[in-house]
Structures are given as structure tokens and as C-alpha cells.
Amino acid sequence: MTTSNAVNVEGLEKNFGSTRALDGLNLTIETGTVAGFLGPNGSGKTTTIRILLGLLKADGGHATLLGGDPWKDAVELHRRIAYVAGDVTLWPSLTGGQAIDILGSLRGDLDRIRVEQFLQRFDLDPTKKARSYSKGNRQKVGLVAAFASRAELLILDEPTNGLDPLMEGVFTECVAEAKAEGRSVLLSSHVFAEVEKLCDTVTIIRDGRTVESGTLAELRHLQRSTITLTLDGDPSSLETVGGVHDFVADGGHATFTVDSAALPAVLAAIAPLKPRELVSTPPSLEELFLRHYGVHPVDGAGSEAPQAEAAQSEAAQR
Amino acid sequence: MTTSTAARTHSAPPAVSSNAFTNASTGFGIMVRFILRRNWLRMLIWLVVLAGMVVLVIDSQRELFPTQADRDAYALVANTPAIAALTGLPYAAGTLGGILNIKLWMTMAIALSFAVIFLVTRNGRAEEEAGRTELLRAGVLGNYAYSLANWTVFSAFAILVGLASAGAAISQELPVDGALTMGASFAATALVFLGVSAVAGQLTRTSGGANGLASTVLGISYLVRAVADVQGEGENASWLTWLSPIGWAQQSRSYADNNWWPLLLCVGAAVILLVVALALERGRDLGAGLIPERVGPRSASAALRTQTGLTIRLQRGSIIGWSVGIVVFAMFFGGVATAMADLLSGDSPIAQAFLGGSKNILDGLLGFFLMANALLVAAFVLQSADAIRAAESKGRTEMQWSSAISRIRWAAARMVVPAVWSLVLLAVSGAAIGATFGAAVGQPDQAWRFLGASVAYWPSALLVIGVVVLCAAVIPRAAAAVTWALYAVAVVLSMFGDLFGLPDWVINNTPFTAIPRLGMDFTVLPLVVVTALAVIAGGIGLWVLRNRDMTSA
Known part of the structure; x- marks a missing residue:
């Protein structure tokens, strides 16, 4: 356990009756970084977040939040964090502005000037009653309250749910600013582009267990890049080069994937063929993610677990 | 349950009639079954409790006043301002039916009215507020089908409770014509407040507001008739009683005069209120209320x-x-x-x-x-x-x-x-x-x-x-x-x-x-x-x- 980590979760377990929601989950967020938290619905993201918030009590494992125990030190820790739920529920008879003030006062750092700035950026009318807000506008109330705070750690659970693309852009800016201010962010999301753009590290979970974790570069390193090329001659000789997979050729066009380690050798083999065009694409986050939930889900989980642990320990050593 | 029914409405045959009302009520039958399925237990509990109370009270009063002499003695002292104000002017207090009315009539009429108010709001405005009506209306469903089904189911419920109460009284050997008039007076009162609740559900945007508005009307009706009964002479309430729907139902005087015509006032009022509610619903957007939503302060006060x-x-x-x-x-x-x-x-x-x-x-x-x-x-x-x-x-x-x-x-x-x-x-x-x-x-x-x-x-x-x-x-x-x-x-x-x-x-x-x-x-x-x-x-x-x-x- 290092004190430089905003969040340290090891082997977290949680049962709801006979359902095992979390089954040894690991999650680390270094202070000052933005951590992506990915997993399909029901994989345990919200449960993990609720344990970190002291709303649920873990059945096993360790969780440390800003150096404290999320269950025992809940009230003290909550002064230093801001949380936006995936479905922000407000008091129907109060206005959005009142709700933001109340949430800010509960934390004790209400700053009306900052609130006013974020209201303008998110284009939210604070004089409307919460019951007349759309889903997106309720999310904005939560986001304004969180970003306007001085919290050291922002915990955002699918926060852009219901926001239009314009507002997603504003959200991206706000997270980047929060990071620039030295704050840490836990961002649970289904929007890969958002996570790729914002997150320093990514944790992918499945069935309450961490299956991949590390920086995007590290995760990509473990995966193959896709290479597409166009040349005048016949590309079929490349198919037999070590490290080349999924080879498809169509006249002068060829597409294949390459293990990262074999990349220099493959490039050396391509050079004599004098390609006219070459595009190398690193695996997208979506591809990384879908690998774990794709065609062979059971195999995927089994074979990726050691990788995940390796990445985890690597992250902890830094 | 909502989604499965929504799915079923898709498979309903498309409306072929060009008649506007038929179109507007497409899916009515499905909605009736839908509302029944979501509310049958609630309605059953209300029915058993209310009809059961009739039996219990008749039984206890028979024990309390076993002989005609006991009942006559009671009749002499029954007409107090307290009784008049709380439960209405006593009449025919020398009969078991009259005593039943003194002890239970007002409780039954008010309880059934509250039941109907809450049930209509629960299935009407509350559903709309939760956004589920939107899901249904997006299916092949006439504009009025849902509301009409809602009001039909609970009108039937009110009438059924009236019949069950009459049946309970008849089973206790009370006069049949009196028992039927009593049951009808319960149902008639409830029908008026069903109409009130339907209109209230059009005016406010929230279910709490609708219940509050309808309950307020019920409370005023109760107080108006209380004043009328206290001001009454002998067994006859003052003219003020005609300003309250509860007063109309009281004037049916079951077990004494068995007047049915005041109950027609109740039914007429109910029909008018429902027509008004339907017209209001036609003139407004889904989810909106006629009482406009006001904007509020942009920040929270220190308090x-x-x-x-x-x-x-x-x-x-x-x-x-x-x-x-x-x-x-x-x-x-x-x-x-x-x-x-x-x-x-x-x-x-x-x-x-x-x-x-x-x-x-x-x-x-x-x-x-x-x-x-x-x-x-x-x-x-x-x-x-x-x-x-x-x-x-x-x-x-x-x-x-x-x-x-x-x-x-x-x-x-x-x-x-x-x-x-x-x-x-x-x-x-x-x-x-x-x-x-x-x-x-x-x-x-x-x-x-x-x-x-x-x-x-x-x-x-x-x-x-x-x-x-x-x-x-x-x-x-x-x-x-x-x-x-x-x-x-x-x-x-x-x-x-x-x-x-x-x-x-x-x-x-x-x-x-x-x-x-x-x-x-x-x-x-x-x-x-x-x-x-x-x-x-x-x-x-x-x-x-x-x-x-x-x-x-």
C-alpha cells in the first residue's frame, strides 16, 4: 500500500445473498491521475464504487481511499471526494440550483462563483424544479456540484449518461482541468472514446474480477497491432513471417495483425516489397475490451488473469 | 409487467374504424385487464375490510342493544350535536339499520372515497409522472383508452364495494331495500370523488398534488355537511347539506326513507366531472399539468x-x-x-x-x-x-x-x-x-x-x-x-x-x-x-x- 495512491483496492469481495457481486477485484488509482473503469452492466462497477463511498460494506479484501478506510472513516473522507451517480436522483420539489448548494454545503466547500461558472459551461438552468429536468439535466446537476467542489478525488459512475455530444465535450474538458489541478478521477464509463481520451490507466473488470489493468500503452503492448498495406507486387510472402496473424490479401492489398515483439522483423520483411501505403493501427480500447467479452468469454478470462495481475503489480511498483 | 403489456399492445389489431371515439379508445380492453392485474389485490383487501366492517358493527350493535326497548332508549339520546357533527344526523335510531348508519355510514363513505381517490391517482397521474404512460401511449393505444379504463375499473370497484356492503347487511338480516340503498349511497359518494380525483389528476403535475387536491375537496365536503347537520332541526339537516356530495348521499336515508333520487345527483356529478377530466386531458400535453410549474430560486438559502x-x-x-x-x-x-x-x-x-x-x-x-x-x-x-x-x-x-x-x-x-x-x-x-x-x-x-x-x-x-x-x-x-x-x-x-x-x-x-x-x-x-x-x-x-x-x- 503506497500513500501516493488515491485508491487502493485489493481482492475486494462482496455478496448479495447468494449472488457474488465482487470476487477478488483489484483497482489502483495513483494520485493526480485519471483512471478508467470498464466492464459490462452487472460486472460490479457500481458495487465497487458504493463500497469506496462507504454505502456498502465489503465482505472481504482491502480498500483504501485517500489513505483511510472507506467504511469507518466515511464522513471524514467524504469531505475530500465528490461523487456523481450514473442516475442522479434529486429532490423533485427543489430547484437544481438548490440541490447543488445543498450538496456543496454537505461537503462544506460550497463556492458559488465556481458553481456559477460550471452552470454556464454546462448550460443548465438552475431555477427549474428537479422534477421537470430531463435525465441529461439531472446528470448536469450532479456534474456541476462535483466539478465546482474542491474535492481531491472525483468518483464518476457513468456520468455522461444522457448528455448530448456537445456536453460530453464540456465534460471531457472539465475532467482534463481537474487532472491539471492535481485531482484524481475514477471514471466508470461505457464510452470508449471518452476513456481513451481522458484516462491514464484503465481497469477492465468482468464478473466482479479485474481482468486487465494498466496504462493504455501497457495494455496495447500486450495486444497485436493491425497493419494494412498497398503495394505493386504480391504480398503473400508476408503470411509466413513469424508473428503475423489473420493474414488477408486481395491483389495488392493486405491486412494482418502483428505481435508487438515481432514488429521490427515484420517491418524488415515488408521493406523490400516497397509498399506504396502502410497504416499501422494500435488496438483500440474497444477491441481490448471486447476481447474479454467476445467469442470465447471463458477462455479469455482464464488466459488474461495472469496478465492482469502482472500489469497490476507493475502499476503498484511504480 | 409494464413492458410485457406494452409489447402486447403492439400486437393488438390496428384500428380500422374511422370513428374518432373508437380510435381514441383502441386498446381499452387490454388496459382494463392491465389495471386489474396491477390492482386486484389492493381492491380485494379494501372490499373485504369494508364489507367485513359492516358485519362486525351490526353484530356488535345487536349485542349492545339486544331488545327493541334498548334501541328505543338509545334513539331518545342519539341525537346529540357530537353525533350530528361527526357522523351525521341520526334518523330511525330505533332500528338496527339506523344504528348501523350512525356508527358506520360516514366511516364507510369516507374510507371508500379515499380508496377511490388514491387508486385513481396511483394508476393515473402517478403512472404519468413515472413516465410509464408514455411507454403505453407510444403503442397502439387510443388517446383516451388508458384514462377511460382507469376510471371504469375503479367505478366498478366502488359499485362492487357498495353491493358487497349491501350483501353483508342483508346477510345480517337487515331489510333488503334499506341495505341496497345504503350500499348504493356508499358507491355514489365514491363515484363523485372518483370524478374529483380524475379532474385533480389533470390539474396537477404530481401524484402528491392530485391526491392532496382531491382530499381537500373531500375534507371540505365533510365539513360543509357537518355544519349542515349541526344546524339541522330534529332529523333534518339545513339546506347547506345540498352543497356537499356527502350530504346528497346522506339524504338517501337508508333504512328510513330509502330515497334514491339524491343518489342520481351524485351519479350526475360524477359523469360531469369525468367529461370535464376527459376534455382537460384532450387539451394538454402528456406529462403536463394545467396548473403551471413555477421556477424557483437559483440557490439555496442558509436555512x-x-x-x-x-x-x-x-x-x-x-x-x-x-x-x-x-x-x-x-x-x-x-x-x-x-x-x-x-x-x-x-x-x-x-x-x-x-x-x-x-x-x-x-x-x-x-x-x-x-x-x-x-x-x-x-x-x-x-x-x-x-x-x-x-x-x-x-x-x-x-x-x-x-x-x-x-x-x-x-x-x-x-x-x-x-x-x-x-x-x-x-x-x-x-x-x-x-x-x-x-x-x-x-x-x-x-x-x-x-x-x-x-x-x-x-x-x-x-x-x-x-x-x-x-x-x-x-x-x-x-x-x-x-x-x-x-x-x-x-x-x-x-x-x-x-x-x-x-x-x-x-x-x-x-x-x-x-x-x-x-x-x-x-x-x-x-x-x-x-x-x-x-x-x-x-x-x-x-x-x-x-x-x-x-x-x-
């Missing part, structure tokens, strides 16, 4: 930023409503007692005979009023403290409990409000009963005696808070049903325990009857015991609340 201030603000409407209602009823109780005091201190031989132990009977009656008043305050307390459970079940605790406030402090603010306000209400309403009573008998200082006797019920109110917190913590999902059921049991035992022939040790040891009544020797022990129970229940509740998982919305 609102405290937990207690927030609690008071969220319950503001409810607190004002309950307070006004309780004080009005307290003055009403006091006023009734004044009229009774006149009767009892009069020279009439009946009054002298009725007096028996002189002042004790009067004190007993006033003590009963004070307890009834305390039970009303307890209902307010229950509703107020229930915010602890409601906030969690509606998902509002997620943001609050992840703020810098402990769950205990959070819950405490929601306990302090009902605790303090119940003390104020008990004091004010007790003093109001005493003052209105004292004014009549020329003893203005009576207010203090009544204030004291009323405040003695404060521990009972605290116990209600303790039990509500305990239930919210231990059984969050069932808490609302359990606490209201416990309250209903306490009301029945405290007020009607004698009626059901329960043993004295049960009747005298509810959290309300255990408190020394006005005129009884005051002992502090019951207050200490009830307070201790309140502290224990509340303490365990808070401890559990602190140490359990938050339940998901």
Missing part, C-alpha cells in the same frame, strides 16, 4: 443548507396541511363538547339520566377527544418520519450518504422535525380543545388543563418515531406497509377496542390508552415507559442504519 432546514422545506406542504387540519379538528372537537356540555347540564330528564356520574362522563368524552387528537398527531408524525425510508427507496440517499454527513446525523434531522413539531401540535391542539370548550362553560383557564393532558401524549408520538426508524433500518422495503399497519392496529385498539370486545389489558395498554386520560389520576410511570421504548426502538434503529448496506433504489 435550506442545514439538514433540519432541508427536512422542513421538503415537508413544508405536509406540515402546514396537517397543522391546519389538526387545529381545525381540535376546535371542532371543542365546539362539539361545548354543545354536549349544554345538553348535559340542561334540565331535561334524559340529560340527567345520561349524566349518571355527573362530570365524569363529560371528562371521559373530552379525554376521548384528546386521545383521538393525539392519534391524528401520530399520523402526521408517522408520515414525517417515514421520509427516512422514502429517501432511501427513491434513491436520494446515494448522493447524501456519500457526502460529509454521518447516517445517524442525517436520520436525526428527520427525527427531530416530527418530534418537535408533534410537541407543538399537541400543545396547540390540546389548548384549542380546552379553549373552545372552556369558552362555552365560562372557564377560560380550561385551556391549560387540556394542554397538559394533550402534551402527555408526546411520548406516544416519540414511540411512533422510534418504531418508524427501527422499521426503516431493519426492514427498509416493507417498512411503510408495516408501520402504517401498526398504526391502524393502534387506532382500532385505542378507539374501538371496546367495540370488538377485546380484553381490558389489551385495550388499556396501547401506546395511546396507556397514557393517563384527562380526568384520570395522573401517573408519570406510563409516560416514562413509553419514552423508554421510544428511545430503545430509535437507538436500535439508528445503530442498524449506521451498520448496514444501503439498499438499492
Whole structure:
């Protein structure tokens, strides 16, 4: 356990009756970084977040939040964090502005000037009653309250749910600013582009267990890049080069994937063929993610677990 | 269930008729079945309880007044201002049917009306507010089909309860024509308030608002007829009774005149109200109310930023409503007692005979009023403290409990409000009963005696808070049903325990009857015991609340 980590979760377990929601989950967020938290619905993201918030009590494992125990030190820790739920529920008879003030006062750092700035950026009318807000506008109330705070750690659970693309852009800016201010962010999301753009590290979970974790570069390193090329001659000789997979050729066009380690050798083999065009694409986050939930889900989980642990320990050593 | 039915509406045959109304009511049958499926248990419980009460009361009254001589004696003293004001002018009080009407008619008519108001709102405005009506209306469903189905189902329910009540009375060998008139008068009253609820559901945007508006109309109808009955001469109410739908139904005078024509007024009013509701619905957008939504302040005041201030603000409407209602009823109780005091201190031989132990009977009656008043305050307390459970079940605790406030402090603010306000209400309403009573008998200082006797019920109110917190913590999902059921049991035992022939040790040891009544020797022990129970229940509740998982919305 290092004190430089905003969040340290090891082997977290949680049962709801006979359902095992979390089954040894690991999650680390270094202070000052933005951590992506990915997993399909029901994989345990919200449960993990609720344990970190002291709303649920873990059945096993360790969780440390800003150096404290999320269950025992809940009230003290909550002064230093801001949380936006995936479905922000407000008091129907109060206005959005009142709700933001109340949430800010509960934390004790209400700053009306900052609130006013974020209201303008998110284009939210604070004089409307919460019951007349759309889903997106309720999310904005939560986001304004969180970003306007001085919290050291922002915990955002699918926060852009219901926001239009314009507002997603504003959200991206706000997270980047929060990071620039030295704050840490836990961002649970289904929007890969958002996570790729914002997150320093990514944790992918499945069935309450961490299956991949590390920086995007590290995760990509473990995966193959896709290479597409166009040349005048016949590309079929490349198919037999070590490290080349999924080879498809169509006249002068060829597409294949390459293990990262074999990349220099493959490039050396391509050079004599004098390609006219070459595009190398690193695996997208979506591809990384879908690998774990794709065609062979059971195999995927089994074979990726050691990788995940390796990445985890690597992250902890830094 | 909603989605499966929505899916079924897609498979309904497309409307081929060009008739506008047929188009507008496409899917009516499916909606009727849908509403029945979601509400049959509720309706069945109401039906069994209401019809069962008819049987129970007839049975108990037959035991109480076994011979015709007993009933004739009762008839001579039945016509008191208290009876007139609370349950209507007695007539035919020498018959079992007439006695049934005195004891039960008003309770049945009001209870059934409330049932219909709540059911129509629950399936109408509340569904619209939750966005589920949108899902249905997007299917192949006529614009009016859902509302028409809603009103049809609960009109049928009201008529069925009327028939069941008549059947229950007939099974107890009451006259058939009287029983049928009585049943019809219950149904007719309920139909009017079904119409009121339908219109209210068009005017307001929220289900709470719709229930509040319709209940207010019911309350005014009750008070108008109360005034009419108190002003009445002999067995005949003043003309004011014709201003109240409840008055119309009363004028059917079952078991005496069996007039059916006043009930036609009720049915006519119901039809007009439903037509108005339909016209209003046609003229508005889905989800909107006709009373416009106002904008509010863009920031929270300093008071609102405290937990207690927030609690008071969220319950503001409810607190004002309950307070006004309780004080009005307290003055009403006091006023009734004044009229009774006149009767009892009069020279009439009946009054002298009725007096028996002189002042004790009067004190007993006033003590009963004070307890009834305390039970009303307890209902307010229950509703107020229930915010602890409601906030969690509606998902509002997620943001609050992840703020810098402990769950205990959070819950405490929601306990302090009902605790303090119940003390104020008990004091004010007790003093109001005493003052209105004292004014009549020329003893203005009576207010203090009544204030004291009323405040003695404060521990009972605290116990209600303790039990509500305990239930919210231990059984969050069932808490609302359990606490209201416990309250209903306490009301029945405290007020009607004698009626059901329960043993004295049960009747005298509810959290309300255990408190020394006005005129009884005051002992502090019951207050200490009830307070201790309140502290224990509340303490365990808070401890559990602190140490359990938050339940998901």
C-alpha cells in the first residue's frame, strides 16, 4: 500500500445473498491521475464504487481511499471526494440550483462563483424544479456540484449518461482541468472514446474480477497491432513471417495483425516489397475490451488473469 | 409487467374504424385487464375490510342493544350535536339499520372515497409522472383508452364495494331495500370523488398534488355537511347539506326513507366531472399539468443548507396541511363538547339520566377527544418520519450518504422535525380543545388543563418515531406497509377496542390508552415507559442504519 495512491483496492469481495457481486477485484488509482473503469452492466462497477463511498460494506479484501478506510472513516473522507451517480436522483420539489448548494454545503466547500461558472459551461438552468429536468439535466446537476467542489478525488459512475455530444465535450474538458489541478478521477464509463481520451490507466473488470489493468500503452503492448498495406507486387510472402496473424490479401492489398515483439522483423520483411501505403493501427480500447467479452468469454478470462495481475503489480511498483 | 403489456399492445389489431371515439379508445380492453392485474389485490383487501366492517358493527350493535326497548332508549339520546357533527344526523335510531348508519355510514363513505381517490391517482397521474404512460401511449393505444379504463375499473370497484356492503347487511338480516340503498349511497359518494380525483389528476403535475387536491375537496365536503347537520332541526339537516356530495348521499336515508333520487345527483356529478377530466386531458400535453410549474430560486438559502432546514422545506406542504387540519379538528372537537356540555347540564330528564356520574362522563368524552387528537398527531408524525425510508427507496440517499454527513446525523434531522413539531401540535391542539370548550362553560383557564393532558401524549408520538426508524433500518422495503399497519392496529385498539370486545389489558395498554386520560389520576410511570421504548426502538434503529448496506433504489 503506497500513500501516493488515491485508491487502493485489493481482492475486494462482496455478496448479495447468494449472488457474488465482487470476487477478488483489484483497482489502483495513483494520485493526480485519471483512471478508467470498464466492464459490462452487472460486472460490479457500481458495487465497487458504493463500497469506496462507504454505502456498502465489503465482505472481504482491502480498500483504501485517500489513505483511510472507506467504511469507518466515511464522513471524514467524504469531505475530500465528490461523487456523481450514473442516475442522479434529486429532490423533485427543489430547484437544481438548490440541490447543488445543498450538496456543496454537505461537503462544506460550497463556492458559488465556481458553481456559477460550471452552470454556464454546462448550460443548465438552475431555477427549474428537479422534477421537470430531463435525465441529461439531472446528470448536469450532479456534474456541476462535483466539478465546482474542491474535492481531491472525483468518483464518476457513468456520468455522461444522457448528455448530448456537445456536453460530453464540456465534460471531457472539465475532467482534463481537474487532472491539471492535481485531482484524481475514477471514471466508470461505457464510452470508449471518452476513456481513451481522458484516462491514464484503465481497469477492465468482468464478473466482479479485474481482468486487465494498466496504462493504455501497457495494455496495447500486450495486444497485436493491425497493419494494412498497398503495394505493386504480391504480398503473400508476408503470411509466413513469424508473428503475423489473420493474414488477408486481395491483389495488392493486405491486412494482418502483428505481435508487438515481432514488429521490427515484420517491418524488415515488408521493406523490400516497397509498399506504396502502410497504416499501422494500435488496438483500440474497444477491441481490448471486447476481447474479454467476445467469442470465447471463458477462455479469455482464464488466459488474461495472469496478465492482469502482472500489469497490476507493475502499476503498484511504480 | 409494464413492458410485457406494452409489447402486447403492439400486437393488438390496428384500428380500422374511422370513428374518432373508437380510435381514441383502441386498446381499452387490454388496459382494463392491465389495471386489474396491477390492482386486484389492493381492491380485494379494501372490499373485504369494508364489507367485513359492516358485519362486525351490526353484530356488535345487536349485542349492545339486544331488545327493541334498548334501541328505543338509545334513539331518545342519539341525537346529540357530537353525533350530528361527526357522523351525521341520526334518523330511525330505533332500528338496527339506523344504528348501523350512525356508527358506520360516514366511516364507510369516507374510507371508500379515499380508496377511490388514491387508486385513481396511483394508476393515473402517478403512472404519468413515472413516465410509464408514455411507454403505453407510444403503442397502439387510443388517446383516451388508458384514462377511460382507469376510471371504469375503479367505478366498478366502488359499485362492487357498495353491493358487497349491501350483501353483508342483508346477510345480517337487515331489510333488503334499506341495505341496497345504503350500499348504493356508499358507491355514489365514491363515484363523485372518483370524478374529483380524475379532474385533480389533470390539474396537477404530481401524484402528491392530485391526491392532496382531491382530499381537500373531500375534507371540505365533510365539513360543509357537518355544519349542515349541526344546524339541522330534529332529523333534518339545513339546506347547506345540498352543497356537499356527502350530504346528497346522506339524504338517501337508508333504512328510513330509502330515497334514491339524491343518489342520481351524485351519479350526475360524477359523469360531469369525468367529461370535464376527459376534455382537460384532450387539451394538454402528456406529462403536463394545467396548473403551471413555477421556477424557483437559483440557490439555496442558509436555512435550506442545514439538514433540519432541508427536512422542513421538503415537508413544508405536509406540515402546514396537517397543522391546519389538526387545529381545525381540535376546535371542532371543542365546539362539539361545548354543545354536549349544554345538553348535559340542561334540565331535561334524559340529560340527567345520561349524566349518571355527573362530570365524569363529560371528562371521559373530552379525554376521548384528546386521545383521538393525539392519534391524528401520530399520523402526521408517522408520515414525517417515514421520509427516512422514502429517501432511501427513491434513491436520494446515494448522493447524501456519500457526502460529509454521518447516517445517524442525517436520520436525526428527520427525527427531530416530527418530534418537535408533534410537541407543538399537541400543545396547540390540546389548548384549542380546552379553549373552545372552556369558552362555552365560562372557564377560560380550561385551556391549560387540556394542554397538559394533550402534551402527555408526546411520548406516544416519540414511540411512533422510534418504531418508524427501527422499521426503516431493519426492514427498509416493507417498512411503510408495516408501520402504517401498526398504526391502524393502534387506532382500532385505542378507539374501538371496546367495540370488538377485546380484553381490558389489551385495550388499556396501547401506546395511546396507556397514557393517563384527562380526568384520570395522573401517573408519570406510563409516560416514562413509553419514552423508554421510544428511545430503545430509535437507538436500535439508528445503530442498524449506521451498520448496514444501503439498499438499492
